[in-house]
Amino acid sequence: MSGAALALAAALFFDDFSQPDLDALRRAGWVLRSAAGHPGPVGARWEPSLLGLLDDPAQGGNRLLRLRAATDGSAAGTQQSQLCHRRQYLEGSYAARVRFVNTPAHGVDGDPVIQAHYLISPLRHDLDPDFSEVDFEYLANGGWGSAQTRLYAINWQTVQIEPWRSFNQAHERPGALEGWHVLAMQIGAGRTRLYLDGELLAEHGGRAQPVQPMSLNFSLWFSPGGLLGAEAGLRVWEQDVDWVFHAQGELLSPAQMLGRVAALRAQGVQQLDTIRPPEPPLTSPCDL
Numbered sequence: 001m002s003g004a005a006l007a008l009a010a011a012l013f014f015d016d017f018s019q020p021d022l023d024a025l026r027r028a029g030w031v032l033r034s035a036a037g038h039p040g041p042v043g044a045r046w047e048p049s050l051l052g053l054l055d056d057p058a059q060g061g062n063r064l065l066r067l068r069a070a071t072d073g074s075a076a077g078t079q080q081s082q083l084c085h086r087r088q089y090l091e092g093s094y095a096a097r098v099r100f101v102n103t104p105a106h107g108v109d110g111d112p113v114i115q116a117h118y119l120i121s122p123l124r125h126d127l128d129p130d131f132s133e134v135d136f137e138y139l140a141n142g143g144w145g146s147a148q149t150r151l152y153a154i155n156w157q158t159v160q161i162e163p164w165r166s167f168n169q170a171h172e173r174p175g176a177l178e179g180w181h182v183l184a185m186q187i188g189a190g191r192t193r194l195y196l197d198g199e200l201l202a203e204h205g206g207r208a209q210p211v212q213p214m215s216l217n218f219s220l221w222f223s224p225g226g227l228l229g230a231e232a233g234l235r236v237w238e239q240d241v242d243w244v245f246h247a248q249g250e251l252l253s254p255a256q257m258l259g260r261v262a263a264l265r266a267q268g269v270q271q272l273d274t275i276r277p278p279e280p281p282l283t284s285p286c287d288l
Contacts, residue, residue, distance in 0.1 A: 013246040014273075016271070017053060018062075018063045019063075019271070029273065031086075031284065033287065035285070035287035043078075045079050047080070050079055051068070053065060066240050068237065068239075069220040069221055070235065071234075077230075078227070082286060084216070089119055089214050091249055093246065094119070095184040095245045097241070097243055098183060100115055100179065102176055105236050107232065111226070112144075112225075113223075114139060116220070116221070120135070121133070121212040122288065126161070127158045127165070130211055134185060134187065134194070136153055138151050153173070153196075154171070180242070216244065
């Protein structure tokens, strides 16, 4: 099926991050976070300039999105990156090809770094009953009270940031996952299914099922507590994203999603958004 036929057959979002620069990324509907706040160490900054687009060193003609995060061990010397697409995502199928890393691109290893791909709605107040979030979070050096390397697959019911109280359904996949992986989600019929490279990791539902349109996001940040000290020098982490895909209202298998992506790329489609935004338009903050 051609890219044009796919666009007519379903409401789709696809981006293979072939934009020439960050301004083009913004024109495609992405927000580069600059707003302060959760998550990460209190006082850390969210720095748009840490996001970049680059040629894929392993595949000629392909381009990648790169997220960076850097720290010298202090909150003031910690910078993180996040990219958000507008709030138009709820039921349907999602996939993204991401590269997880286990060691920094520069400096010594050991900081509790979080590599995340997720969907989220604004948290209007503590324990907001309409809050919605589904995410993958890779903890290369552990964090949150455990040193274990692991991948989280989580549906959030609601949360209170300070003091911390959370209600969610979470699955932990232990072990290192350095390298490229396809993360996939199905949201619909009262259930959320999360997949790693085609393997079902978790199935969630009930009160943790999303109820509000969400933004689509990638982020690279540090878990509060556990940062190495200033004596370790500057550390810089990098995570890459090849592409991201969404079919609205369709529950596709991971293999079917990969087939859609292959068809789009074969037709030279680099960015496509045929999803009708909610009416009235929703605010789309990039601050969580």
